[in-house]
Amino acid sequence: MNILEPVKFKNLELKNRIAWTPAVTCLADQDGMMTPELIDRHMKRAKGGFGLLMVEACGVNKMKSPGLLRLCGEEYVEGHKKLNDACHSFGAKTTIQLIHYMKQSPRNNYKRPIEEMDKAEIQGVIKEHIDSAIYAKKAGYDAIELHVAHGYTLSSFVSLLNYRDDEYGRNTKGRCKIVTDIIAACREALGDDYCIGLRISGEEFVKGGNTLKQTTECAKIFCEAGVNFISVSAGGKTEDGPWYTGYSGERCMAPASYPQGLHVYLGKGIREVCKGYNVPVIIAGKLDTLEFGQKVIDEGGCDIAGYCRPGIADPEFVNKAAAKDPSLVKCVYCNTCMDRDRAHVPVNCIIWEKVCEKKGVDPYAPLYQG
Numbered sequence: 001m002n003i004l005e006p007v008k009f010k011n012l013e014l015k016n017r018i019a020w021t022p023a024v025t026c027l028a029d030q031d032g033m034m035t036p037e038l039i040d041r042h043m044k045r046a047k048g049g050f051g052l053l054m055v056e057a058c059g060v061n062k063m064k065s066p067g068l069l070r071l072c073g074e075e076y077v078e079g080h081k082k083l084n085d086a087c088h089s090f091g092a093k094t095t096i097q098l099i100h101y102m103k104q105s106p107r108n109n110y111k112r113p114i115e116e117m118d119k120a121e122i123q124g125v126i127k128e129h130i131d132s133a134i135y136a137k138k139a140g141y142d143a144i145e146l147h148v149a150h151g152y153t154l155s156s157f158v159s160l161l162n163y164r165d166d167e168y169g170r171n172t173k174g175r176c177k178i179v180t181d182i183i184a185a186c187r188e189a190l191g192d193d194y195c196i197g198l199r200i201s202g203e204e205f206v207k208g209g210n211t212l213k214q215t216t217e218c219a220k221i222f223c224e225a226g227v228n229f230i231s232v233s234a235g236g237k238t239e240d241g242p243w244y245t246g247y248s249g250e251r252c253m254a255p256a257s258y259p260q261g262l263h264v265y266l267g268k269g270i271r272e273v274c275k276g277y278n279v280p281v282i283i284a285g286k287l288d289t290l291e292f293g294q295k296v297i298d299e300g301g302c303d304i305a306g307y308c309r310p311g312i313a314d315p316e317f318v319n320k321a322a323a324k325d326p327s328l329v330k331c332v333y334c335n336t337c338m339d340r341d342r343a344h345v346p347v348n349c350i351i352w353e354k355v356c357e358k359k360g361v362d363p364y365a366p367l368y369q370g
């Protein structure tokens with residue numbers, strides 16, 4: 001299994017086993033509509049060689065969040081279609097990460113608990129995911145990715161920290177029920193050929209939260225419910241501190257002090273379950289080079305190697321790394337991009353900007369001409 005060679009699963013034929021895992025760009029307009037700048041960022045990574053572009057977290061509802069992309073109405077479809085046309089023109093396949101989040105206030109680390117949701121509200125959340133998934137297919141995405149990771153709504157249901165005592169809690173099956181309900185409804189709406197995947201935190205890294213013991217059980221339930229890929233992240237829970245602070249937040253976007261491939265063991269554990277269902281696993285977290293990604297694939301840590309910040313630092317990461325091009329701008333895991341995300345300003349790489357400045361070129365000269 002060569003990282004640079006094609007792979008096929010479900011309806012997805014990827015030109016290589018390399019995924020760019022999602023990162024918000026904070027470049028949508030104030031209503032969450034697509035912008036040329038947002039298209040441009042993803043298009044450059046498509047040109048840069050990523051086989052699978054996992055487009056950023058995208059709201060299924062209209063709750064306020066500055067710069068967040070949305071797909072929650074017919075009026076959003078056209079913009080997403082332009083993004084897909086742009087990325088497909090370079091031979092990349094696309095997924096869109098559908099996210100639902102509860103009202104929160106980072107200032108005092110308040111997040112509305114899922115235990116407050118009644119059944120009607122849960123049905124509303126399920127419906128928002130189905131509608132958004134239908135728009136996604138219409139807009140030309142090759143797959144949807146449900147955001148069941150980090151501190152957001154679906155992951156809060158799946159967590160051991162879900163204290164509901166109805167059928168959407170109580171035990172692992174109950175905690176996964178909102179997700180399996182969404183998978184079943186999306187399957188019916190999108191058809192058997194369409195690819196439905198999700199992202200989970202393989203370990204939550206908060207006291208009382210999920211560890212690999214629970215998440216392998218969840219992965220089995222999701223495979224049986226018919227998902228077509230599982231992308232494995234980690235941490236990101238707000239119990240440890242708001243907006244990716246605290247230990248759990250740090251594990252999610254590990255800074256320079258953490259080791260290479262710190263979550264590979266989670267990919268390996270979850271893949272043990274998924275193998276039996278022929279469901280590929282994507283792992284991200286400081287894979288940092290193509291050689292290391294190949295090693296992770298060889299050793300059974302994933303089927304598809306996920307890179308996020310390397311593709312923010314240099315959108316041409318794949319092509320340049322494969323060609324051993326010395327002009328590759330390497331991510332140093334300083335997390336300035338993450339700080340920008342937290343400040344709701346465009347998520348750009350400071351090193352990329354400095355290198356371009358030195359060369360006298362515009363770091364964000366547009367490729368997209370739409």
Ligand SMILES: Cc1cc2nc3c(=O)[nH]c(=O)nc-3n(C[C@H](O)[C@H](O)[C@H](O)COP(=O)(O)O)c2cc1C
Pocket residue numbers: 021022023024056057097147149199233252253254284285286287288306307308309310337338341347
């Ligand atoms: C600025 C920034 C924004 C991110 N946004 C998302 C997101 O929208 N959805 C998601 O699942 N993960 C998000 N992530 C996490 C990445 O997908 C990835 O899992 C993480 O950065 C570790 O991979 P890496 O070491 O290759 O960067 C984000 C990461 C960064 C740095």
Ligand code: SF4
Pocket residue numbers: 309310312313330331332333334335336337338348349350351352
């Ligand atoms: S800002 Fe820092 S962490 Fe982010 S992509 Fe650039 S080098 Fe990597």
